Amino acid sequence: MEANEIGIELGFLEKIDGGWLSNRYFPNKVGGKPAWLHLDDLPAQEKMICKKCEKPKAFLLQLYVPFDDDYNFHRMLYVFICRSETCYVRNNASVVTVLRSQLPLKNEFYAAEPPLETGEPLPAILPKEHKLCLACGCKSSVKCDYCEGYYCSFVHRDLHKPVCSKIGGIESCDRLSIVEFDEWEIVKDSMNDEEDITEPHAVEEQKFSKAIEELSKSCKTLTFQNLPDSDLEKYAANSELMDDKFFFKFRKECNKEPEQIIRYKRNGLPLWITDVQKTVASQLKEIPLCEYCGGERKFEFQIMPQLLNYLNDDGIDWGTLAIYTCSRSCPLPVGYAEEFVIKQDIIADIACGSNHHSSNVNK
Numbered sequence: 001m002e003a004n005e006i007g008i009e010l011g012f013l014e015k016i017d018g019g020w021l022s023n024r025y026f027p028n029k030v031g032g033k034p035a036w037l038h039l040d041d042l043p044a045q046e047k048m049i050c051k052k053c054e055k056p057k058a059f060l061l062q063l064y065v066p067f068d069d070d071y072n073f074h075r076m077l078y079v080f081i082c083r084s085e086t087c088y089v090r091n092n093a094s095v096v097t098v099l100r101s102q103l104p105l106k107n108e109f110y111a112a113e114p115p116l117e118t119g120e121p122l123p124a125i126l127p128k129e130h131k132l133c134l135a136c137g138c139k140s141s142v143k144c145d146y147c148e149g150y151y152c153s154f155v156h157r158d159l160h161k162p163v164c165s166k167i168g169g170i171e172s173c174d175r176l177s178i179v180e181f182d183e184w185e186i187v188k189d190s191m192n193d194e195e196d197i198t199e200p201h202a203v204e205e206q207k208f209s210k211a212i213e214e215l216s217k218s219c220k221t222l223t224f225q226n227l228p229d230s231d232l233e234k235y236a237a238n239s240e241l242m243d244d245k246f247f248f249k250f251r252k253e254c255n256k257e258p259e260q261i262i263r264y265k266r267n268g269l270p271l272w273i274t275d276v277q278k279t280v281a282s283q284l285k286e287i288p289l290c291e292y293c294g295g296e297r298k299f300e301f302q303i304m305p306q307l308l309n310y311l312n313d314d315g316i317d318w319g320t321l322a323i324y325t326c327s328r329s330c331p332l333p334v335g336y337a338e339e340f341v342i343k344q345d346i347i348a349d350i351a352c353g354s355n356h357h358s359s360n361v362n363k
């Protein structure tokens with residue numbers, strides 16, 4: 001059972017000068033605009049639209065995870081997410097899109113030598129054929145007549161209208177916080193299993209029960225957001241969770257490295273936040289085969305709820321996001337291929353008798 005805990009890479013967030021997070025440096029990052037790897041065949045705008053609210057999904061993060069073969073010398077995974085609260089359904093990942101892109105060492109966009117990481121960062125390498133949306137950085141298709149800025153959609157063009165100005169227009173239209181998340185670098189660290197800082201079982205259990213009791217009384221919502229510290233005991237509002245061995249294990253693993261936002265282990269197993277049978281078991285049985293090679297998709301990494309603490313958006317929520325990719329990472333006839341994701345949520349209704357989203361509606 002513990003096999004999946006060996007060799008896991010964890011991701012943490014750090015602030016860094018944004019110039020170092022452009023595609024030139026093959027970044028691991030959260031927020032800002034996507035740093036595109038393949039520059040010719042950017043994802044079509046329809047792919048980036050949430051089917052429910054019909055707004056473009058926002059860029060959440062990207063991971064640079066190359067493989068040791070000819071066609072994956074560069075390899076990037078991208079995650080996009082809808083920011084409309086009403087689109088969220090428990091244990092349903094339709095709000096999330098995961099894309100895979102890859103390039104061989106010799107390619108038309110990047111030099112074969114690794115980029116120099118000294119001095120001042122050099123500018124991003126831009127697509128030749130496409131203009132990028134000033135709001136979200138995706139492929140653009142419409143133009144603002146006033147400032148002449150390019151946008152991916154009428155939604156993003158219209159969003160910038162209040163800040164649109166002809167003088168220095170592009171600058172002022174460049175960053176819309178309702179579209180773009182704050183930008184952070186993801187730094188990786190291997191998990192050190194010897195350093196077990198969890199408390200003795202009985203004490204831990206007692207503290208846990210007490211915290212749950214208090215939360216149930218105050219009828220707090222079950223969320224990882226807006227917490228000043230990473231005290232995981234506070235995350236439970238549902239007394240059922242006390243018996244949930246998944247949640248207990250999840251919490252224990254998080255306590256080892258409370259700030260982790262990514263757990264990466266290709267072909268490993270995700271650390272589920274709650275009972276799989278009650279949430280995502282049927283989805284796990286039906287992970288679709290890779291549409292390009294017909295091969296099996298396997299777990300590659302998961303996004304932890306701790307990331308929500310950094311995003312300043314009460315409308316979005318997840319327990320954990322588990323990403324499954326083509327296990328061969330097969331060669332692609334397109335610039336970006338969609339991969340598969342499972343969103344697992346904690347069922348929090350029982351303790352307070354309401355949807356936990358409903359308390360955050362007025363943000």
Ligand SMILES: [Zn+2]
Nearest residue numbers: 050053082087
């Ligand atoms: Zn949506």
Ligand SMILES: [Zn+2]
Nearest residue numbers: 133136152156
């Ligand atoms: Zn856009």
Ligand SMILES: [Zn+2]
Nearest residue numbers: 144146147164
């Ligand atoms: Zn404009």
Ligand SMILES: [Zn+2]
Nearest residue numbers: 290293326330
């Ligand atoms: Zn494949």
